[in-house]
Amino acid sequence: MIEFRDVHKFYDKLHVIRGIDLSITKGEVVVICGPSGSGKSTLIRLVNQLEILSRGDILVDGQSVASLRSRSLRQLRTQIGFVFQQFNLYPHLTAEQNITLALRKVLSITPKDATLRAVELLERVGLADKRQAYPAQLSGGQQQRVAIARTLAMRPKILLFDEPTSALDPEMIGEVLTVMRDLATSGITMLVVTHEMGFARELADLVVFIDQGVILENAKPSDFFLSPQHPRTRQFLRQLLSPLHTAND
Incomplete structure (x- = not known):
């Protein structure tokens, strides 16, 4: 449903996304996590070209977004739902x-x-x-x-969530996650940028960890949380989940 092919994004000389390759199949729920400034939000904004690709390509349901003109891009955006941090x-x-x-x-x-x-x-x-x-x-x-x-x-065929609970008070996060859980079990393809690791552990088919614009870890939730392979992933999980210490070092 979504395929990233050697995707790059520059802001002048700042290299924000660095050669990302990732495939998401129809109906999958993929959670993208990582530290602030790692390029998570930029990556999903590239899917419907809210940010313009610098190099590489993204295929959405087999269609290249890099070559779309304005009319075709508007059509594509009707098939891709985007939920922002600030409700807009x-x-x-x-x-x-x-x-x-x-x-x-x-x-x-x-x-x-x-x-x-x-x-x-x-x-x-x-x-x-x-x-x-x-x-x-x-x-x-x-x-x-x-x-x-x-x-x-x-x-839409695809739902993109850009940290949908980050602007909420803690007591309000649960009601939004309840709706997202319902959607995650409905069969729609979802790409979710979030720090809600409970959601990732429970409902994601795949968890992707990004740092400095590069995918460092790409695994099923069971592997991601119980046996992360990259040292930076283990450090991130320790900081995020402390004092739970879910990830092994």
């Missing part, structure tokens, strides 16, 4: 309107059908009673769940 909801629109806007403007769905889909998705993320609430009337966790519902409304 329109503050002047209700939860329902935030979901129906793209359905009406991009997919040309009738207002009635768009509303039906919005109601169905708000129910799925546990916010059926917040249809008419504005973002300012919602908690951070609720806003992120609306953002996920908005992303699902386009019926």
Whole structure:
């Protein structure tokens, strides 16, 4: 479903992504983790060209993104849902309107059908009673769940999550992870940048560790957490999971 082929990203002379090769099959849940500034978010933003490739290529469902022109790129983006750290909801629109806007403007769905889909998705993320609430009337966790519902409304083939819980208070993280768990078992392809190692351990098919723009570890969760091979991975897990000391040295 997604294939990275010798992917590089430069910002002037700063080499952020350094020759990444990675294949993600349909229906897989892949968690990308690593220290701050390692290139995790940049990598997934390259998938739908929110960041432009410097070198190499990414294939999405067999289609090269490097050669896409604007019209084809817009089509591709309708198939790839992106959930940001900051929820990016329109503050002047209700939860329902935030979901129906793209359905009406991009997919040309009738207002009635768009509303039906919005109601169905708000129910799925546990916010059926917040249809008419504005973002300012919602908690951070609720806003992120609306953002996920908005992303699902386009019926994407792929979901990209860029640290979806990092802007949330600890007590709100669980409600977002509950929705993500439901999605992870639904068969949709997911690429998730996160430090939520419980989610990675429980639901990921593959855990990828990136540092300084390079993949240092790429393994099933059982191997990643119990017997990480790279010293930098072991150091990262010790720091992240301390005092649990889940990873062996």
